[in-house]
Amino acid sequence: MQESNWQPRGGGRFLEACLLCVLQEESTHGYALLDHLERFELVETHIDISVLYRTLRAMEKATLVTSHWSESDLGPRKRIYSITEAGRSALGLWIEVLKSRKRLIEQIIQQYEKGR
């Protein structure tokens, strides 16, 4: 897979950033990532599993992660995702975006408090 003209897209829930954040610490598969996101409270609302899988495949296409099938024969096969160097860079950019987004939210709240 290739095509690495990556740019941050703020899809409201920062799913890509959250996934990179978890994969930074541990390589694992999609279904497990869903649990991690909920356990680490990295999502506000329910994430549809199909969205998560498609996001991971898109991230692989953008070379932010790589994947391989788990060697284990137990249970259904698992596609294990690992973060790449490009993924670590992207995560760094994402964190900047998030900090900027946080400042924006604070600005809106301040404007709200001012006006009431």
Place this chain on the structure above:
Amino acid sequence: MQESNWQPRGGGRFLEACLLCVLQEESTHGYALLDHLERFELVETHIDISVLYRTLRAMEKATLVTSHWSESDLGPRKRIYSITEAGRSALGLWIEVLKSRKRLIEQIIQQYEKGR
């Protein structure tokens, strides 16, 4: 206009919340709102004017704002928007959503710092 089963939708840039925030203080028209958003630093990226107009019409349909044509005969006609009581309630809900979103961002950043 009617149809007030409003729910907060997190379109990434919180345009609706920003508009309600400004209209809370001052009734004005769409083109001027674009300036206000930029001057108050309530937007990170450029807002397309067509998106702003459609957002305002959708908000009117949801009864968050009302509009009337400016009486002034000078220049092209202006559609003046005013916030409604429903709009003030919606803004209150939006602020809660924003606070929650801010906490989420802080959580993600914390997870990021932890893992590097």
Place this chain on the structure above:
DNA sequence: GTTACTATATGCAAGCTACATATAGTAAGG
């Protein structure tokens, strides 16, 4: 052999975004 859970994946309708375009009034410059 049917139900439930883990695990991955695709089809599709509805909604959203950004760009292009259309309209119309005012005002300045040549």
Place this chain on the structure above:
DNA sequence: CCTTACTATATGTAGCTTGCATATAGTAAC
């Protein structure tokens, strides 16, 4: 007068994203 530029509102549309439904397949319990 004609063109250009700026204010002001609005619609058409292609492309993308989201969420729901559905398909598949393995394991395990009842």
